[in-house]
Amino acid sequence: RKEVEQDPGPFNVPEGATVAFNCTYSNSASQSFFWYRQDCRKEPKLLMSVYSSGNEDGRFTAQLNRASQYISLLIRDSKLSDSATYLCVANPGKLIFGQGTELSVKP
């Protein structure tokens, strides 16, 4: 079983749509969590941290459920520029990346 699991997608959505990504992690010792974004043939970049109380950054909302070991990312009002792969990350002392979920936003 992978330490961090995500639906690889692809998710194909129209502009303006709301899309949700889910992720589960297996190591209960994980202390912090993140969502990274990776554009095609580029390096991963930190999108946002994920806090137990849930947190929002503009159109992006991240949630964490420690009991279920579940993390989510909600993107509202999708833009063409949101097209990328979204990587779920858990930190049990080192960053463990999920396989990524590919998002394609179409006009």
Add this chain to the structure above:
Amino acid sequence: DTAVSQTPKYLVTQMGNDKSIKCEQNLGHDTMYWYKQDSKKFLKIMFSYNNKELIINETVPNRFSPKSPDKAHLNLHINSLELGDSAVYFCASSHLSSLGDGGYTFGSGTRLTVV
């Protein structure tokens, strides 16, 4: 001014060769990492150094040998390259003490193709 820089960006080489990838960071971070991203896009940690000391050494063939001459540099040497070594290798850095705050800064990657 690039924060984490890797060289070369592309590397095409024949099976059996030995090659090195270099990484430098100017962020003042104390910890550096090597990750491998395979054709399925899975990003997997290989090694980590904190202040020149090896702290993470995942299950990686011993043909891979990291070297950290100082805390701003982490190089990766690969002996006897195999077809399965073809991947993108990412260097990253962070402050070990603030890993819970913001994660890593990645270099732009080295795309290795073994033919």
